[in-house]
Amino acid sequence: xxxxVVVECDKGEVKKSSLEVATYGAQVAAQLGTSATAIxxxxxxxxxLAKLGExxxxxxxxxxxxxxxxxxxxxxxxxxxTAAQQEDAKxxxxxxxxxxxxxxxRLSVRLQAALATNVVELPKTDGGxxxxxxxxxxxxxxSDVVLSSDRKxxxxxxxxxxxxxxxxxxxxxxxxxxQLGDADFADAPKQVVMQDQAGGILLPEASLVVSGxxxxxxxxxWNLIEDLAKALGAATACSxxxxxxxxxxxxxxxxxxxxxxxPNLYIACGxxxxxxxxxxxxxxxxxxxxxxxxxxxxxxxxxxGIVGDVFEVLPKLTAAVKELS
Amino acid sequence: xxxxxxxxxxxxxxxxxxxxxxxxxxxxxxxQFVINPWDEYAxxxxxxxxxxxxxxxxxxxxxxxxxxEPNIRKALAIGADDAIRVxxxxxxxxxxxxxxxxxxxxxxxxxxLMGKESIDYNGFQVHxxxxxxxxxxxxxPAMKLDMSGNTATLEREIEGGKEIVQVNxxxxxxxxxxxxxxxxxxxxxxxxxRTKPLKVVPAIGxxxxxxxxxxxxxxxxxxxxxxxxxxxxxxIKLLRNEAKVI
Ligand SMILES: Cc1cc2nc3c(=O)[nH]c(=O)nc-3n(C[C@H](O)[C@H](O)[C@H](O)COP(=O)(O)OP(=O)(O)OC[C@H]3O[C@@H](n4cnc5c(N)ncnc54)[C@H](O)[C@@H]3O)c2cc1C
Ligand SMILES: Cc1cc2nc3c(=O)[nH]c(=O)nc-3n(C[C@H](O)[C@H](O)[C@H](O)COP(=O)(O)OP(=O)(O)OC[C@H]3O[C@@H](n4cnc5c(N)ncnc54)[C@H](O)[C@@H]3O)c2cc1C
Numbered sequence: 001x002x003x004x005v006v007v008e009c010d011k012g013e014v015k016k017s018s019l020e021v022a023t024y025g026a027q028v029a030a031q032l033g034t035s036a037t038a039i040x041x042x043x044x045x046x047x048x049l050a051k052l053g054e055x056x057x058x059x060x061x062x063x064x065x066x067x068x069x070x071x072x073x074x075x076x077x078x079x080x081x082t083a084a085q086q087e088d089a090k091x092x093x094x095x096x097x098x099x100x101x102x103x104x105x106r107l108s109v110r111l112q113a114a115l116a117t118n119v120v121e122l123p124k125t126d127g128g129x130x131x132x133x134x135x136x137x138x139x140x141x142x143s144d145v146v147l148s149s150d151r152k153x154x155x156x157x158x159x160x161x162x163x164x165x166x167x168x169x170x171x172x173x174x175x176x177x178x179q180l181g182d183a184d185f186a187d188a189p190k191q192v193v194m195q196d197q198a199g200g201i202l203l204p205e206a207s208l209v210v211s212g213x214x215x216x217x218x219x220x221x222w223n224l225i226e227d228l229a230k231a232l233g234a235a236t237a238c239s240x241x242x243x244x245x246x247x248x249x250x251x252x253x254x255x256x257x258x259x260x261x262x263p264n265l266y267i268a269c270g271x272x273x274x275x276x277x278x279x280x281x282x283x284x285x286x287x288x289x290x291x292x293x294x295x296x297x298x299x300x301x302x303x304x305g306i307v308g309d310v311f312e313v314l315p316k317l318t319a320a321v322k323e324l325s
Numbered sequence: 326x327x328x329x330x331x332x333x334x335x336x337x338x339x340x341x342x343x344x345x346x347x348x349x350x351x352x353x354x355x356x357q358f359v360i361n362p363w364d365e366y367a368x369x370x371x372x373x374x375x376x377x378x379x380x381x382x383x384x385x386x387x388x389x390x391x392x393x394e395p396n397i398r399k400a401l402a403i404g405a406d407d408a409i410r411v412x413x414x415x416x417x418x419x420x421x422x423x424x425x426x427x428x429x430x431x432x433x434x435x436x437x438l439m440g441k442e443s444i445d446y447n448g449f450q451v452h453x454x455x456x457x458x459x460x461x462x463x464x465x466p467a468m469k470l471d472m473s474g475n476t477a478t479l480e481r482e483i484e485g486g487k488e489i490v491q492v493n494x495x496x497x498x499x500x501x502x503x504x505x506x507x508x509x510x511x512x513x514x515x516x517x518x519r520t521k522p523l524k525v526v527p528a529i530g531x532x533x534x535x536x537x538x539x540x541x542x543x544x545x546x547x548x549x550x551x552x553x554x555x556x557x558x559x560x561i562k563l564l565r566n567e568a569k570v571i
Contacts, residue, residue, distance in 0.1 A: 008489065066537075071483060073463065084536075096449075098483050102465050105453025110418065114534035115418070118447050132540055138444050140342040176567040187462045188483070189488035202485045232571060233385075249470070250503055251482065256338050256444055257362050258504070265570040276338045282543065286568045288560065289549070299549050304563060306555025320558030324565060 003029040003036045004089035006080055007052065007060075008099055009044035016205045017095040017156075019055055019163035024122065024156050025093040026056025026164075030123055035063065038171070039083040041076055041099070043069045048172050052168035061087075061176035067185050068122065070192055071099050075108040075184040081176035086110060089151070092114060096155040097204070104155045113151035120160040120283075126321070138256045138279035158204060158282075159262045206235035210262045213239040213277075215270020215291065215310055219247040224314040225269060231321040237261065239271050255280035264295075269310045273298025290314070308321065326381040326472070326496070328371040328418055329434035332400055333361040334393040335445045346539045351445070360396050363440025366500040368568070371438050372404040373505060374472055381408045382431070388415045390425045394523070402510035417533030418446070422454035424494035427529055429459060435494040436477070441466040441501040445531065452499040460494045465499035466545035509512045 007018040014022075022038060029036040033037050038052055038060045049060045068075060073094030084092055092107065095102035096118050108115035120121055120142065121133040128302065136143045203209065210229040212222065222236075229236045231275060236252060243253035254261050256279035266284035271277060277303055281287065289302040290313050299305050306313050336342070337357040345352050357476030360368070368385065375381040385400040387393050388411040392514045397408045411424040429437050442449040451463070468487065469480035477499060479489045510518070552560045 031337070050490035071488070073456075077457075096330060097364060098466065098481075101449045102453050102463065105418075105450035106457040106463070107452070109422075109454050109457035115450060116535065118449055136446055136540070137336075137342045138447060140543070141344075142541045142543065143446075146536045146538050148536065149534045158398070165539040185491065185493060187464075189490050191482075191489040193485035204484050250555065251485075253502075260447075265564065265568075275341075279338070286564070286570050288564070301546060303546065303561055303568065305549045305551050306554050306557055306560060307551065308557070313554055313557045316557035317561060321571070323558070324571075 001032070001034050001090050002087045003032065003034060003093065004035055004080070004084050004099060005038045006042050006088055006092065006094040006103070007038050008095060008097065008323065009042035009048070011043055012045040012048060014052065015095070017097060017158045020158065020161055021093050021095050021156050022052050022055035022057050022193065023164045025075040025160055028091055028093065029081045029121055035059075035319050037087050037089075039080055041068060041079065042320070049173045050170045053171040054165045054167060055163060056166070057171045060171045060173045061180060062173055063176050063180075065177075065180055067188060069121075069219055070189055072185050072188045073102055073106065074187055075180050077102045078180060081107055081110050083176060092151070092153045094153070094155050095136070096157045101155050104153050108153050111151050112149060113153045113211070114147035114149040115153045115155070116145050116147060117155040119154045120157050123154070135283065139260060139282045140279060157262060159207060159264070195249065201233065201235040202300045203237055203261065204259055206261070207234050207264045207271065208234035208291070209261055209265070210267045211237035211239070211270065211271060212242065212269045213271030214241050216242070221268050221311070222248070224310065228267070228314055228318045229234055229253050233319050245272055250264040268298055269314060271298060272296050273301060326374070326378050326436060327430055327432065327434045328381065328383045329432065329437045330364070330368045330371045330373060330383060330385050330405065331385050331398070331437070332364040332368065332385055332396065333440065333443045333453070334358050334387060334389050334396050335361045335404070335443055342542065347537045348541065349537070358396060360399060361440050361443050363442060363444070363499070363501055366502060366504045367438035367440055368400055368403060368405065369507045370470055370500060370505045371436070372508065374470075378472065380457040382424060384409060384434070386425060386428055387419045388528070389415060390414055397523060398518050399510060401521045401523070403508050404514060407522040407524070409526060411528050412525050413528035417535050418448045418450045418474045419454055420533045422451050422458060422531065423530035424528055425451065425456035429455065429495070435475070436472075437495065437497045439497065439499045439558050441447065441499050452497050455460070456497040459495070461495050461497060463497040463499070464490050466501045467498045468501060468504055470498055470500070470504060536542065
C-alpha cells in the first residue's frame with residue numbers, strides 16, 4: 001500500500017501547486033502509516049525531482065518519453081494508472097488544475113476510485129472512514145465528503161496548504177515506463193500557445209494578486225495595477241466586465257464564471273464586490289479593497305480597506321512597497 | 326451531426342447559500358434555479374453548429390427530479406430540438422456520468438457538450454468520467470469549438486495558455502467563455518418549446534462512491550480595518566507586520 005502523488009513540471013521546475021500536492025501526499029501517507037511516491041509529468045530535471053524529498057516524498061517515478069512534455073489526457077491517464085497499480089496506491093493526490101482534474105476524473109473511472117476535487121484540508125481518517133473537506137458553491141461553502149471506495153483520488157485546491165521544505169532531504173528518482181505507444185498520443189495537442197504573464201506569474205498559482213475592475217476606467221490605466229503587482233511579485237486579475245470589453249484577457253477574469261483564486265493576498269482596485277465576483281476570491285486569506293465608495297459591498301468581505309481614488313492610492317502603495325525592500 | 330448537451334440545474338448566481346438545520350442538505354427554500362451558466366455556452370454553441378450543418382439535431386439532457394423541467398423547457402426555448410430527463414436526484418458525479426454515458430451510447434451522439442463545471446458542487450469531473458466510460462476523448466475546458474465534417478478543432482485552456490486540439494467524433498467537450506455569446510429565449514422559442522418532446526427515463530448504474538456528510542459555511546470575517554487614503558503607505562506596513570502576507 002502507498003500514496004501516489006502526481007507532480008506537474010514545467011520547463012524543468014516542479015510547479016508550486018505540485019509542491020503543495022507532494023506535501024499533502026506525504027502527510028496523508030504518514031497518517032496511513034505508509035510512504036509517498038511521486039509520478040512526474042511534464043518537462044522535469046532529475047535534480048529538481050530529487051528535491052521532492054524536501055516535501056517528504058521518498059521515491060519519484062519519471063518517464064523520459066519526450067511526448068509527455070505537453071499534456072496528453074490519454075497518455076497521462078495511462079501513465080498514472082500504471083504507476084498506481086505498480087505501487088499499489090490506495091490514495092492518489094493531484095493538483096486541482098486543468099491537468100490534474102482532467103486526469104483525475106478519467107482515473108477515477110479506470111481505477112474504480114472515489115474522487116473528490118477542490119479539496120482544502122487533510123482527510124479525517126478516524127473510525128475507518130475517509131472524509132475530506134472540499135470547497136463547494138463557488139467558494140460560498142464547504143462540504144465534508146465521505147469517500148467510500150477502496151481507492152481514493154484527491155484533487156487538492158491550490159494554495160490550500162503550505163508546501164513544506166525540509167532542507168537536505170532527497171528522493172530517489174527512478175526511471176519508469178508505462179510502455180506508451182502512438183495510440184496513447186492520438187489526442188496530443190497540435191499546438192501549445194502560452195500567453196505573456198504579467199511578471200511571469202501564473203494567476204491560478206499566485207500567492208499574491210492585484211486585481212482591477214471598472215473603477216480603473218480604461219485599459220490605459222492598467223500600468224497602475226501592473227506597477228503594484230510587479231513591486232509585490234504578484235499576478236494580475238480583473239472583474240468580468242473588464243474582460244468582457246477586452247480591457248484585459250479572459251484568462252484574468254476571476255469569479256463565479258471565471259477562475260477561482262485563493263491567494264494569501266487579494267487586492268481589489270475599483271471593484272464593487274458583486275456576489276459573483278466574491279465567489280471567485282472569497283477563499284483568499286487576506287482581502288484588501290480600494291474603492292472610492294464607502295458603501296461598496298466589497299468592504300464587507302475585506303480585511304483591510306481604503307476609501308479613496310485608485311488613481312491616487314495605487315501609486316502610493318507601489319512607492320511604499322518599493323521602500324520596504 | 327447529433328449533439329447532446331448536458332445541463333445542470335443550479336442555484337442562481339446571486340443566491341445566498343444556506344443549509345438545512347442538520348447541515349446535511351442545501352436549503353432550496355426560496356431559491357431560484359437556473360441553467361448552469363457554463364452549460365449555456367455548450368447549448369448555444371451546439372445550436373450554432375446545428376444551424377451551420379444541415380440535418381443536425383440538438384438534444385438536451387438533465388439528470389434530475391421533476392423540478393428541473395422549467396429549465397429543460399428553457400433550453401428547448403433557446404433552440405434545442407428535444408430533451409431527456411433521467412429521473413433521479415444527481416447525488417454524485419460518477420452516478421451522473423453513468424447516466425450521461427448510457428444515453429450518449431444508446432442514442433449514438435457524435436458530440437457531447439457540457440459546461441466547464443457546475444457552479445454548485447464545482448466538480449469539474451463529469452466530462453472526464455463520461456469520456457472514460459465511453460473510451461472517447463474529452464477536451465476540458467474548451468474556449469473554442471469548430472467542426473469540419475467529423476473533425477473538431479478546439480482551444481483548450483491550460484494554466485497560463487491554451488492548446489489547439491483536434492479530435493474526431495465522437496468526443497466530449499466542456500465549454501466556457503469566450504466560446505460564444507449565450508442566447509436567451511425569444512417569444513417564438515418559448516411557444517414552440519411547449520410542444521417539443523421531453524422524454525423521462527429511469528436511472529441505471531452503480532451506487533454512488535461519495536456521500537456528503539455535512540455542509541458548512543466559511544468562518545465570518547472579523548470586519549474591515551480602514552486605512553486613511555492620505556496615509557495609504559500604512560497599509561503596506563500592516564500587510565507586512567500584522568497580516569504577514571508580504
Ligand atoms: C450570471 C452572472 C455571472 C457573473 N460572473 C461574474 C464573474 O465571474 N466575475 C465578476 O467579476 N463578475 C461577474 N458577474 C458580474 C457581476 O455581477 C458584476 O457586474 C461585476 O463583478 C462588476 O464589476 P466591477 O466591480 O468591475 O464593476 P462595477 O460594479 O461597475 O464597480 C466599479 C467600482 O469601482 C468603483 N470606482 C469607480 N471609480 C473609482 C475610482 N476612481 N477609485 C476607486 N474606486 C472607483 C465604484 O465605486 C464601483 O464600486 C456576473 C454576473 C452574472 C449575472
Ligand atoms: C440531493 C443531492 C445530494 C447530493 N449529494 C452529494 C454527495 O453526497 N456527494 C457528492 O459528491 N455530491 C453530491 N451532490 C452533488 C452531485 O454530486 C452533483 O450534482 C454531481 O456531482 C455533478 O456535479 P459536479 O459539480 O460534480 O459536476 P461537474 O463535473 O462540475 O459538471 C460538469 C458538467 O457536467 C454536466 N452535468 C453536471 N451535473 C449534471 C446533471 N445533473 N445533469 C446533466 N448534466 C450535468 C453539466 O454540463 C456540467 O457543466 C448532491 C446533489 C444533490 C442534488
